[in-house]
Amino acid sequence: MPTPSSKLTVYHDIGSGKHRQLINLSDLAVSLGEDYCATLLGMYVFSGEDCAIAFKGKGENGPLKKLEKHPRVRKAFRQLGEEWNLKSHVLKQLEEFTCLRYGQDRESSMDGLRVKVLRKIVGEDEKLTSKSKIDLARLPPCHSALNHRVALYKRADESILEKSKPYDDGQGWIRTEDGVLEPVWSCGAALPNSLVNLLDTGDREDEKEEEEENEDG
Structure with a gap:
């Protein structure tokens, strides 16, 4: 969406046939205001844009x-991308909003939210095993590369950018010895301690016993 201060008139062509229409995005931006437009940009990237579903099954209207x-929270979304490194208080507010998005208004941390969501998916008295038919895409997403993408959008009109490299600290990527970029899959424990009891280690123990028997044989 263009900013209210933009000198260009931008239209959005939607529909087809008799349902086709042109929406004047420039007028819409003016009516919404610059702050709200900046909020929508942050929200757009935070939600996975149009190419990825970051919050599976959650929709956009709600x-x-x-x-x-x-x-x-709107202020936090506006602050996304203002600097190349995400400030801790902005991240905290985004975590709180994610909890709201999952209907957990009393929760404020992503770890706590993941615990509740996964327990609900698995079942209160059930264990998570390698045979569990669990759609982990329903869990809240990670946030590591979020700020970098918003920062690029906000500087799309600049021909030369002075920016952090994707593999710099806090940008969500690492560079291998071969120069290949890979995402940072985890910055801490792979599983919160509160979820350890949810795992059924029986399958893994059986596998270890089989391996030991094969080695002895």
């Missing part, structure tokens, strides 16, 4: 209504 009711 979260957008929740966003409108929380001015403090």
Whole structure:
């Protein structure tokens, strides 16, 4: 969406046939205001853009209504991408909004949210095994590369950028010895301690016993 201060008139061509229409995005941006437009940009990338579903099954209308009711969170989305490294208080507010998005208004941390969501998916009295038919895409996504993408969008009109490299600290990527970029899959424990008891280690123990028997044989 163009900013209200943009001198260009931008139209969005949607529909087909008799349902085709042109929406004047420039006028819409003016009516919404610059702050709200900046909020939508952060929200757009945060939600996975149009090419990836970051919050599977959560839609967009519901979260957008929740966003409108929380001015403090809107400010956090506006601050996304202002600097190349994400500030801790902005990240904290985004975590709180993610909890709201999953209907957990009393939760404020991503780890706590993941625990509750995974326990609900697995079942209160069930164990998570290698045979469990669990769609882990329903869990909240990671945030490592989020700020870098928003920062690039906000500087799309600049011909020369002075920016952090994707593999710099806090940007969500690492560079291998061969110069290949790979995502940072985890910055800490792979599983919160509160979820350890949810795992059924029986399968793994059986595999170890089989390996030991094969070695002895």
